[in-house]
Amino acid sequence: MEKKGFFSNLGMAFNPFKYERVHETHGWSIFRYFLLLVLFGFLICTVLFIPVLYGDVSSQIGNFKELKINITQSMKSPVYLPSANPRWVIDTREKHVNPAGENLLMTEDDFYVKKPFFLGTEKFDSGDFKDLMENQGMLITLILLMLPSVMLMFYLYYLLKTLVVLFLVSVLALVITRIAKFDISFNDMMKVALWAVTPMVIVDFVRFPFGLFLFYGQYVLFLLFFVIGIVRAGDFETDEGRHVSKKVKHKKSRFD
Incomplete structure (x- = not known):
């Protein structure tokens, strides 16, 4: 099994038509890539969010005419x-x-x-x-001091939520592929999902600081990459049995 670096996985993730190479890539390598992807996205989101928050607090405080x-x-x-x-x-x-x-x-x-x-x-x-109006700087400083803790909780929440979504989508896809007699292991399906979620993660972290709503376009991107990846990584069963041309390496039950 090949252990790819972060940028090798990133390049592969944006080309779902080459997802058949998932059989050659170690599962933990892809999982580490996913963790780093969410971490980098979180850091970029924080950098973008601080000036936006500072401007919002400064302008919103002006809505108070008097507060004692x-x-x-x-x-x-x-x-x-x-x-x-x-x-x-x-x-x-x-x-x-x-x-x-x-x-x-x-x-x-x-x-x-x-x-x-x-x-x-x-x-x-x-x-x-x-007198809140005379101490805007103090209030802004207080909010900014609390921001890292809030963002850390957001990071953990987003990480766990995404992993749960990937697991549930993969389980549903496994049921559909078994009904359709399409041969792909659950481990390979999870690895495909970890690659395919890349556009969704990037879009989520870029849009969050600016409050953009994309009508769930990021989820459409994920499903598109996921479906293409599943088709490329698997194969239909024949009357004689399962194809093994592309899948000899992915029948192991462990995550490799």
Whole structure:
């Protein structure tokens, strides 16, 4: 089995008429390519999204004519959210509290936000929230500090969602090919799907920062590449039995 690099897999993914070479390519090589593809797409999406978000926040804050916050409160004990392993803590009984492992800590005078990826904690004066219009920079900074954590969750969600979709589509395709007596293994079908999803991933990550809606065109691209790839990688069975000319190597049950 051949182990292709990222760019070799990328070039192959954009040419579904050569997907018969899936039999020559190691399955883990294609899976690593898919993980890197989503990671690179996520990084590009983040770079494109930051200036868009900055501009949106700056312009949207202008929609407030006046916003004043005046809260009178007293606490008998801190508030922990969630109660077990709290990530948000509100304790206005103390003026100065050193944050521990919380993502967010509010005291009487200060507001602490934990930066992602072990980059420390950012401290804000709670008084800055009293007039939002005069502290746009502080609010924008707060949102941008939270952005990496939000984007990381989006990356993991997108990765898992795409893998589930590929698995379900491959299972459905396997049922159809068995009914049609079209010979292709499930492992090869999954490898074809991991290649065929390339245009969809790229389109998704480019369109997301700008809020573009393509009427599900990215899914049409995936299905087009997937169907062409299945046809190229498999073959119809004959009356004497299964063809083996293109598929001797893909009858193994393991992912290779």
